[in-house]
Amino acid sequence: MKLVIGIVRPERANQVLEALHRAEVRGFSMSRVQGHGGEMDRVETYRGTTVQMGLSEKVRFEVAVSNGFVDKTVGALCEGGRTGEVGDGKIFVVPLDHAVRIRTGDTDEGAVTPVSK
């Protein structure tokens, strides 16, 4: 089991959702985060105050998957998130010790495999 964390542009979030759907990845969560990964292209001015925006809005996907789904999930995040410009985001894959589905008490592989009922 792995936890796949994908941080992408907010304007690409819908494409990522579509790509995940096509890859048959059904369970995930997403949150709005601010981050910095090298892009420094936004200079804003408010009356006399000029600032360079060091943090950009990003969307963070967290997907817990069984080993067989890791590559599909990473592929979907790349496909949906990529524009080719600096600031497209990162994907981190980390080991996952234990998972529980609260409703049924299923654990581990059973907890991260979608149920159809």
Add this chain to the structure above:
Amino acid sequence: MSGVDTGDTAWMLVATALVLLMTPALGLFYAGLVRSKNTLNTFMMSIAAIAVATVTWAAIGYSLAFDGDGALIGGLGNAFLSGVDFAPREGTTIPELVFFAFQATFCIITTALISGAVVERMRFGPFLVFSALWSVLVYAVLAHWAFGGGWLISGGTLDFAGGVPVEMASGFSALAAALVVGARKDYGRQALLPHNAVYVLLGAGLLWFGWFGFNGGSGFSTGEGSVLAFTNTLLCPAATLVVWFALDLMRGRKVTAIGAATAIIVGCVLITPAGGFVSPGWAMLLGAVGAVPSYYLIVWRTRTRVDETLDVLAAHGTAGFFGILFIGFFAQETWNGVSDGLLYGNAEQLLDQVFAVLAAPVYAFVMTFILLKAIGAVMPLRATDKEEAMGMDVNQHGEEAYATGEGAILLLPDDHDKVAVPVADPG
């Protein structure tokens, strides 16, 4: 100054300020309807109309609209405010300076209305150029036809406060603008939702407030026509709201807030041309019946490929169209002192109204189409897909509506050329 009535002038000064408030109110209404990354750009298009259309109106627009009674266009006698002073405007009891300012606020809001068709993708620069040209070549011409002595008003068409130059002109121009500029890149593929329904409701409320000056001032006095239009501006939109609620209930079993805000606008537009010509009872009927075509046009339009984003055509174009036609049936000389409609035995009035609903949409649509094609040949009308994705606030104005300041690096005035140290750089 002889011929000037102090009471009329006092009211018209207030009415002018009320109508000017409508444009920032429209900006708020539109800003709430777009996504948060486009809030400022959308609002700024309304502010831009105040800037540009006021200047063009003073320079030439007012003169083309209100100097003389040529059939198609006015003269240049009042260009650059020449001769516009404290003497009463012909046919009124208010100084021409006040008359000019009042009419200027109409030109401003009409220009601002069209922005609703092109928000979230049209670049700010071309919009400024478009505003300047449109306010003269379309608004001033139609204002002359309907208000200033042109062929419609001299032929007998009744238009109390601007069904022709304001409502139909903006609505059908908006359709042309949406077709020329093209749909937003995500239109039809993603849900593009309003980001703040409270702005939308507050904007609609302030527009309604301002509309009392718009309609109530269009008699240029405190006389009966103004009083009738003022009260009809309360009655007609209220009837529209009630019917809109019912239509919402029938369609989705819930009354929606953004639907209510839209209904307020539609009701105010419906009564705009008819305000001083129909009885209070007929005004309420107009509000009730007129809600239906606008409601279903909005429902239908969102299923098409035409990204007329904020439905200016449905809210202003068709509602203005029905308001103008309604006069032809229900105008009542015992109320307006001018003319009866078909229902009271004067079929000719309906014919005069039909001329207006045929001519104004065609002129506005064709002129706007040509104008935007011409501007588009000189400069790109649209932001790039990347800029559109980033949001128009940052890429057009270098500001955000909801900036947090977290992670922002202050640049000192003489630092602008230097590359700032990225926050993640260990050096």
